[in-house]
Amino acid sequence: MNFLRKKKDLTLVLGGTGKTGRRVAERLKSKGHEVRIGSRSSVPSFDWDNEKGWDACLKGVTAAYITYAPDLAMPGAPDAIQAFVDLAKSRGVKRLVLLSGRGEAEAQSCEQIVQNSGLEWTIVRASWFNQNFSEGAFIDMVLGGAITLPAGDQVEPFVDVDDIADVAVAAFVEDHHIGQVYEVTGPRLMTIADIAADLSRATGREIAYIDVPHEAFVSEVANSGAPKEVVWMLDYLFSTVLDGRNAHLTDGVQRALGRPPKDFSEYAREVAATGAWRVAA
Numbered sequence: 001m002n003f004l005r006k007k008k009d010l011t012l013v014l015g016g017t018g019k020t021g022r023r024v025a026e027r028l029k030s031k032g033h034e035v036r037i038g039s040r041s042s043v044p045s046f047d048w049d050n051e052k053g054w055d056a057c058l059k060g061v062t063a064a065y066i067t068y069a070p071d072l073a074m075p076g077a078p079d080a081i082q083a084f085v086d087l088a089k090s091r092g093v094k095r096l097v098l099l100s101g102r103g104e105a106e107a108q109s110c111e112q113i114v115q116n117s118g119l120e121w122t123i124v125r126a127s128w129f130n131q132n133f134s135e136g137a138f139i140d141m142v143l144g145g146a147i148t149l150p151a152g153d154q155v156e157p158f159v160d161v162d163d164i165a166d167v168a169v170a171a172f173v174e175d176h177h178i179g180q181v182y183e184v185t186g187p188r189l190m191t192i193a194d195i196a197a198d199l200s201r202a203t204g205r206e207i208a209y210i211d212v213p214h215e216a217f218v219s220e221v222a223n224s225g226a227p228k229e230v231v232w233m234l235d236y237l238f239s240t241v242l243d244g245r246n247a248h249l250t251d252g253v254q255r256a257l258g259r260p261p262k263d264f265s266e267y268a269r270e271v272a273a274t275g276a277w278r279v280a281a
Helices: 019-030 051-058 077-090 105-115 139-144 161-173 192-203 214-223 228-241 252-257 264-274
Strands: 010-014 034-038 063-066 095-101 120-126 146-149 180-184 208-211
Touching: 010 019, 019 034, 019 161, 051 077, 063 077, 063 161, 077 095, 077 105, 095 105, 095 161, 105 120, 120 161, 139 146, 146 192, 161 180, 161 252, 180 252, 192 208, 192 264, 214 228
Parallel strands: 010 034, 010 063, 063 095, 095 120, 120 180, 146 208
Antiparallel strands: none
């Protein structure tokens, strides 16, 4: 059964210009569904720090894709999620799909808010994104030829954002995903050294991995002028989440979509072909 089947159905995609939200919005539109982008630059605009503006974004909305920036682990995120879910329910929203994070107790508390909402829900609990190296915080490192992170030899099952978006869209258009928690990973546990090796092969130039002390890394990020919430998030992720708690694979993509997840090497070849990592001679 297709939930988003009537012309009046409207899906609000929070973070609709971001890594996952943009892809979710594009996929829904390609299937003929009405979409409203929730971002600071959209009209009406959506800002997690401006609750007064949420009502206009929810007008006429029947489903919502929830992403919280910069991360559900941030202090105050559960209060914001609770307020948004309560308002969405009061405005007639029927279905929620929440993008969550693996191994984050704070994120799981936000999941419980959605699960206890009385609405139809699906949770997509994701590991670290492949696209962090092409659309996110680490692309400049790739361009510079050295990934300098305090990750040691810890392994992580990096997941492709295209897979996340496909799972989220399936949760909107197919009813059998209601009440499911899909923990999505890539097909392989990888160290950052493995990442660098795959990127080197894809780009045809050497990209090194340099393990740096955690405190030095956080200080460098802070000194670069990054927003304090980004500094906090990177500190949290590298000191807490990347401690081995997520060093196992899951079958979320296979279970949701009936196919295996994309491998990092395939992602790297696809991005390299676009020229995104090309360095001027």
